Amino acid sequence: MIEFYGRGLLLDIEGTTASVAFVYDVMFPFVRRELDSYLKSAWGTPTLDPVLRYIAQDAGADSFEQWTREDAGEEAKLERVSAEMTRLMDNDVKATGLKQLQGLIWKSGFDSGELVAAVFDDVPAALTRWNAGGKDVRIYSSGSVAAQKMFFGHTNHGDLLSSFKGHYDTTTGPKKVAESYRAIAADYGCDASEILFLSDIVGELDAAREAGMRTGLCYRPGNAPVENANGHTGIESFDQISIG
């Protein structure tokens, strides 16, 4: 049980509000299936420009042109991007460029109804309870802000997007780095100690605690086993959080 009297709750997605299985077995395969056809259709359009910059930056290059300078022609560049995205997905690297691109690719799936985000059954009522109690609820996920908005706008419990006052992704900073949580607290406009961060990953919770946030470790069905909770209070459901 966690008793929380502070200002806001900051929620992770995978393993916290939604199952790891939905992300890995439904969302990621959708990207693999659509990757090449999406790249072909969007290639050369301004939509891809920031994504390609992030992909190059993640690979340690100064620019997309520098990263692809050995690839002759647009087709070779596209293939390089496709191969790099596949390599990152194979290794489950939560790189900003990949996450931004995944967000663009998921759009057609959420728009068509093929993708419906499976959030845990206790989540909608908890969001209602916390909002009614005056809490400022926001999301911090590796998934891009655009993807987060589509995700919560199309769930198995309907449109939950209006439950959130803010969204953060890895463009704010990596999730295992304390500075990212300091930046988020500054954006909330309150002391970090006024925010409760919920996640399934101990390294993320360690970083949030280092920044001064309160933390809760989510044990959801299908999550990877936790070897050492490192002092973070565990919960199995958002029903185990009482607010005041």
Ligand SMILES: CSCCC(=O)C(=O)COP(=O)(O)O
């Ligand atoms: C917007 S849902 C997609 C989630 C995703 O891509 C991901 O990597 C989940 O990471 P999280 O930080 O939410 O555990």
Ligand SMILES: [Mg+2]
């Ligand atoms: Mg997670």
